[in-house]
Amino acid sequence: MSVTVKDLARVAGVSTATVSRALRGFESVDPETRRHVLEVAERLEYVGSPAAAALSTGRAGSIGLITPFVDRMAFQRMLSGIERELRAESIDLLLYCTGDPSDPHPVPPHKRLARRVDGFLVLSVAAESPDLEELFKLDMPVTMFGAKGPWTSSVHIDDRLGASTAVDRLIEQGHTRIGLIYGREADNSGVLEFERHLGFRDAMSRAGLERPVELQVPGEFTMSGGARAMEALLDLGDPPTAVFSFSDEMAYGAIQTLKKRNLVPGRDLSIIGYDGHEMSALLDLSTVSVPFELIGATAARKLLDDIRDAGHNKTATVLPTELTLRGSTGPIAAR
Amino acid sequence: MSVTVKDLARVAGVSTATVSRALRGFESVDPETRRHVLEVAERLEYVGSPAAAALSTGRAGSIGLITPFVDRMAFQRMLSGIERELRAESIDLLLYCTGDPSDPHPVPPHKRLARRVDGFLVLSVAAESPDLEELFKLDMPVTMFGAKGPWTSSVHIDDRLGASTAVDRLIEQGHTRIGLIYGREADNSGVLEFERHLGFRDAMSRAGLERPVELQVPGEFTMSGGARAMEALLDLGDPPTAVFSFSDEMAYGAIQTLKKRNLVPGRDLSIIGYDGHEMSALLDLSTVSVPFELIGATAARKLLDDIRDAGHNKTATVLPTELTLRGSTGPIAAR
DNA sequence: CTGAAAGCGCTAACAA
DNA sequence: TTGTTAGCGCTTTCAG
Numbered sequence: 001m002s003v004t005v006k007d008l009a010r011v012a013g014v015s016t017a018t019v020s021r022a023l024r025g026f027e028s029v030d031p032e033t034r035r036h037v038l039e040v041a042e043r044l045e046y047v048g049s050p051a052a053a054a055l056s057t058g059r060a061g062s063i064g065l066i067t068p069f070v071d072r073m074a075f076q077r078m079l080s081g082i083e084r085e086l087r088a089e090s091i092d093l094l095l096y097c098t099g100d101p102s103d104p105h106p107v108p109p110h111k112r113l114a115r116r117v118d119g120f121l122v123l124s125v126a127a128e129s130p131d132l133e134e135l136f137k138l139d140m141p142v143t144m145f146g147a148k149g150p151w152t153s154s155v156h157i158d159d160r161l162g163a164s165t166a167v168d169r170l171i172e173q174g175h176t177r178i179g180l181i182y183g184r185e186a187d188n189s190g191v192l193e194f195e196r197h198l199g200f201r202d203a204m205s206r207a208g209l210e211r212p213v214e215l216q217v218p219g220e221f222t223m224s225g226g227a228r229a230m231e232a233l234l235d236l237g238d239p240p241t242a243v244f245s246f247s248d249e250m251a252y253g254a255i256q257t258l259k260k261r262n263l264v265p266g267r268d269l270s271i272i273g274y275d276g277h278e279m280s281a282l283l284d285l286s287t288v289s290v291p292f293e294l295i296g297a298t299a300a301r302k303l304l305d306d307i308r309d310a311g312h313n314k315t316a317t318v319l320p321t322e323l324t325l326r327g328s329t330g331p332i333a334a335r
Numbered sequence: 336m337s338v339t340v341k342d343l344a345r346v347a348g349v350s351t352a353t354v355s356r357a358l359r360g361f362e363s364v365d366p367e368t369r370r371h372v373l374e375v376a377e378r379l380e381y382v383g384s385p386a387a388a389a390l391s392t393g394r395a396g397s398i399g400l401i402t403p404f405v406d407r408m409a410f411q412r413m414l415s416g417i418e419r420e421l422r423a424e425s426i427d428l429l430l431y432c433t434g435d436p437s438d439p440h441p442v443p444p445h446k447r448l449a450r451r452v453d454g455f456l457v458l459s460v461a462a463e464s465p466d467l468e469e470l471f472k473l474d475m476p477v478t479m480f481g482a483k484g485p486w487t488s489s490v491h492i493d494d495r496l497g498a499s500t501a502v503d504r505l506i507e508q509g510h511t512r513i514g515l516i517y518g519r520e521a522d523n524s525g526v527l528e529f530e531r532h533l534g535f536r537d538a539m540s541r542a543g544l545e546r547p548v549e550l551q552v553p554g555e556f557t558m559s560g561g562a563r564a565m566e567a568l569l570d571l572g573d574p575p576t577a578v579f580s581f582s583d584e585m586a587y588g589a590i591q592t593l594k595k596r597n598l599v600p601g602r603d604l605s606i607i608g609y610d611g612h613e614m615s616a617l618l619d620l621s622t623v624s625v626p627f628e629l630i631g632a633t634a635a636r637k638l639l640d641d642i643r644d645a646g647h648n649k650t651a652t653v654l655p656t657e658l659t660l661r662g663s664t665g666p667i668a669a670r
Numbered sequence: 671c672t673g674a675a676a677g678c679g680c681t682a683a684c685a686a
Numbered sequence: 687t688t689g690t691t692a693g694c695g696c697t698t699t700c701a702g
Contacts, residue, residue: 002450004679015689020681030687049450051389052679055694060386062429071415080406083432092451093430094397097418115337115384115695116427223613256617278558279614282591339695350673355697365671387695390678450679673702678695686689 003046012040023048062092063303064117066135068125070097072221073249073277074292078123078145081296089304091118098131114138119307121145121299122152124192141306143299146192148316153306155299155317159192162288162321163199163244166272169286169323170242171207174332175270178209179240181219181229181250196246196274215240219250226253234261241332242270248277248287255283255328265328272329276322284327291319338381347375358383397427398638399452401470403460405432407556408584408612409627413458413480416631424639426453433466449473454642456480456634459527476641478634481527483651488641490634490652494527497623497656498534498579501607504621504658505577506542509667510605513544514575516554516564516585531581531609550575554585561588569596576667577605583612583622590618590663600663607664611657619662626654 009016014033022029022037054060065082069075086093096113113120119141125132126147135142142152170178180200183193204211214236219229226245230253233239245251251273255265265271266284273280276289298317340358344351349368356364357372389395400417404410421428429452448455454476460467461482470477477487505513515535518528539546549571554564561580565588568574580586586608590600600606601619608615611624633652
């Protein structure tokens with residue numbers, strides 16, 4: 001039905017091999033021949049079949065993006081970086097969302113995407129996840145964000161340091177009763193979250209402060225979850241004077257709760273988030289800024305390089321975080 | 336290198352045809368044979384090649400998502416809905432971001448995706464865009480959001496009504512000097528924006544109000560653009576008392592500017608946004624709520640249906656918007 | 671219900 | 687520089 005290389009070959013009066021070569025701009029084609037083939041292709045409105053090319057070359061011309069969520073701001077920012085990097089090359093992006101890591105997805109990503117892409121970008125999935133083990137078995141290029149390890153290339157940030165630096169700051173300001181809004185109970189999207197827990201513990205231990213369990217509540221990484229978490233915290237007999245949230249989005253929810261109760265962030269209760277989203281400036285929220293766009297771009301670049309030269313030299317890039325202090329954190333004395 | 340149907344056939348002692356049929360669960364296969372084939376496939380860790388299947392059947396098993404931006408909250412919400420709908424079926428999602436509609440992209444979407452997907456989801460691209468014309472020529476299933484027309488199925492909202500309703504409200508509250516923060520000058524991502532312009536005009540005309548050009552400024556659909564727009568508006572000799580913004584994100588930026596100048600939204604200047612993002616509740620921003628998740632899910636569903644039964648029955652679904660009033664809008668008397 | 675065989679559209683040796 | 691030819695891995699008539 002549609003125009004194929006065979007048609008072009010016939011019309012242009014050359015072989016299909018030459019057509020193929022001309023189309024892909026090989027040096028070994030007479031400029032005149034190439035021009036002619038291209039002209040015919042244009043005229044017949046030829047559109048190649050990636051499936052056929054993929055079958056023939058073994059390369060799919062696309063990469064798979066595996067992520068547990070698409071509705072978080074951090075994802076959006078990483079995607080933005082990835083997309084920018086990919087647009088230059090002619091590589092397509094296939095999105096595979098695993099959904100909540102706890103509930104099993106119909107078809108595991110490795111089965112679904114395996115022969116369909118040339119490599120994988122894995123965001124925020126724990127390296128120990130069974131799905132990933134299968135993925136590694138495929139022995140294809142993979143770049144991960146959020147987990148590190150010798151198996152693959154990775155781009156990550158020092159979450160432990162980022163978290164402890166933030167909490168240090170709270171402690172410096174005189175807070176001793178510090179609450180924590182983390183993501184989920186027994187989450188296997190883990191590493192990232194685990195490191196932040198460690199950072200929190202580091203800072204608290206160094207200062208000789210206690211970490212009572214009732215001061216640590218889950219916020220599901222959503223705004224509404226953060227709002228509920230803050231409610232739980234405030235309903236405590238002896239609420240915290242400061243709160244560290246594992247994400248800005250949860251912190252936004254927490255601020256919402258504060259406002260609802262006529263409490264002022266930074267005065268009545270200090271709060272500090274994590275991610276450094278644009279909105280945080282507006283809300284005057286202190287936060288640990290994470291360069292997500294850069295992370296996305298870097299990871300994509302690395303994956304493309306790994307795909308190109310199969311010289312599987314796994315690298316681990318660490319990108320910096322930065323503590324951005326704003327009005328939502330203040331000395332406890334101000335109370 | 337990897338396990339193919341041929342291998343399965345050999346090991347299972349049947350023909351490749353039977354393997355193929357068994358794998359896809361055809362009725363016409365002896366249950367016993369099927370079980371056996373499946374068992375062998377499992378044991379050999381068989382993973383099929385979508386490229387080969389696609390080449391053979393002509394169906395790609397994926398759809399293409401074409402959008403000019405990935406870094407807007409509205410996109411994120413639509414993607415969320417799309418993804419949810421797609422996950423049930425075994426359809427992959429290919430992301431094609433055209434980038435700024437004004438600067439030309441390397442390879443037009445129709446060439447890039449044509450034979451690679453079974454249908455297209457087009458978000459917020461003007462139907463008149465040359466890229467889309469090419470896309471329509473392909474004569475493949477397409478569902479659009481943001482533009483309507485007899486050519487394809489579409490899902491959209493009544494932007495004209497949404498905008499006029501919002502402005503009506505401002506007028507009711509006594510505002511007569513109403514500013515507008517729109518997207519871009521001469522944008523061809525158009526329809527959506529154009530309709531909102533019409534709605535603004537409708538409301539203003541009905542009330543017999545003027546629309547001085549200096550009160551209409553572009554905000555690029557970004558937060559920082561919105562902040563700049565509001566600055567321009569406030570620097571006017573006679574600034575507006577109310578502002579209608581074509582998006583919540585721009586409104587956030589506008590609020591930021593207001594805060595910077597110690598002005599209180601709703602008291603010193605009324606402002607109303609468009610989109611109904613979650614964050615708007617926190618900022619107490621009045622807004623026109625748009626059900627983006629639902630739009631995404633509906634569009635995806637429709638496309639899948641169109642792909643399934645080629646009974647190309649184009650439909651146009653209109654989803655409702657809702658005016659959500661909050662503290663950022665107040666009577667002019669309050670000044 | 672199963673098998674044999676002919677492609678789907680393109681690429682990659684190998685020759686010429 | 688160009689052509690010939692043999693697949694890539696799967697599906698699908700058409701027989702049996």
